[in-house]
Amino acid sequence: MSEFVSQPFEALVLAGPTASGKTASALALADDLPIEIISLDSALVFRHMDIGTAKPTLEERATCPHHLIDVVDPTERYSAARFCEDATRLIGEIRARGNVPLLTGGTMLYLKALHDGLSELPEADPALREEIDREAALRGWPALHAELARLDPEAAARLKPNDAQRIQRALEIVRLSGRSLADNYAQRVEQPRPRLFMIGLEPAERAVLHARIAQRFELMLAQGLVEEVRQLRERFALDPELPSMRCVGYRQTWEHLDGLYDRAELRDRGIYATRQLAKRQLTWQRKFAEEWPDFVRIDCLRPDLVEAVRVQVLGALSGAAWPA
Template identity: 55%
Template sequence: MAEKLPVLFLMGPTASGKTDLALNLFDHMDVEIISVDSALIYREMDIGTAKPDRETLEKYPHALVDILDATEVYSASDFAEDARQLIDQAHAQGKLPVLVGGSILYFKALAEGLAKLPEANAEIRAEIEAQAEQEGWPAVHARLAQLDPASGERLGPNDQQRIQRALEVFLMTGRSIDSHWQEQKALELPWNLIPVALMPEDRAQLHQRIELRFKLMLEQGFEAEVVRLRQRGDLNLNLPSMRCVGYRQMWQYLEGELDWQEMHHKGVVATRQLAKRQMTWLRSWQGAEVIDPFGENLFKKTLALIPRI
């Protein structure tokens, strides 16, 4: 039986240095960088997503970056289908596929498949949306956390789409969405998967990097970027693109719902909460090689995990 070809997963929380590591690997190996990021898929959303600049993308091409308009929706199953094709193409060219990003659900969809969940229930969804309209999504999140603590911890209080789906599944089945995922049969992957979890041991250092990154985004013109998006007239806060961390807070500032300091504070806090959720997911990833991205010899430690193609 032919030996399985390797696929490297570089997973980690936001601002943990994943992209820099991928670029370093590109400089030393024949790799294909495949982005695993539910925000980088959108065109015209560059500053607030910390997207590599044009010069970097020309030197280090990233697949699955700038593939959609901000009005479009891209599911985990869409990603899995696209990523499989890109992995096969990379292997055919003798390259190592390096999948890098922080959208852990995308990684899981590719590695494990997606659970068979009950179809949407219009009546239950209407009831959830009515509660959200009256009390706000944080109240719906609190309800979910009481019924399904694992989902409550994993999801942020304004992650409307996922809160609604997790609560809907629980109300329909009496079981957490996690329990449905755990029942799915493991996929027999055609590759030798090498999952690397970049997990900072120093949480304070990660928080500092997050705050500095948000400050830099503001200095680079993040406000003007969101102004341009709002002026298009076809976007709103119910779209997945505009629910990305930072964009929601800046949109609310431009609507007059927040002042500048509130926007800045809420943007940083939301990013920290995202990083916490990402690390919660990663801690449950069985078999992942855990490396501190802020420790010594990050590149050498990662390189040592990769077999020769």
């Protein structure tokens, strides 16, 4: 599609909170354009995790090519840095085929990293992580959170005392660098940053989105989320602190299988956690809208959502709706 290649952006982005209609809108665009979808979702990268991630079905994926889905096993990790590398490569390859790269999903950290660039953080140090884990086993994560508060009060203030994964990484960075997280994040890595035309879906009424979230999580339970997690635990050497099992829905199901609460409470906790995720995603999007003049916002509850997205995208491709 030569006219796309000539535009002042290299890829389209359709972001938004969970249950905002991103998948339907993205697939509808494939009716008009030679779309190839790049998943902007940190949960869809995991193989064998289909129900709780609301992974596009095989039929949906047959509509147009999909990328960055089923990339790693649940025992592995997939970072924002790897996403930026993979997404930048895929954007180039898709454009070289004359097609339109469309990034869609709700992992706002990935979108920010792709747009703004990555911070030059120290690489993970397995020995130091083991040392921190041993300290946590002896003293508890609240004690390590208190240590982080002494070393980096600003970072500690953003974390809960039992947020093991984030406390571990924050302590690791501070101990390795001798600098606060803010100072580390200020150091930017020189890397290609593809130019993006970005659309963010968000609800005019939060209560409607909450109702959708509840309906969606109940459907996941009906489709067999509990059995999916049970089989994952039997097949892989998993623990609840792995990124895969920290995904919304999976953490709550893990705790249910451990006997911490019944299925009714699993439903309530899963819905609440998903609502909190949506709240965080919308907070990210508000910041994007403030900081990035090229961020277009569309009410995801409007009845003509698919057409509204289509008009924005086709207008952008023709040069008519490129934001000032």
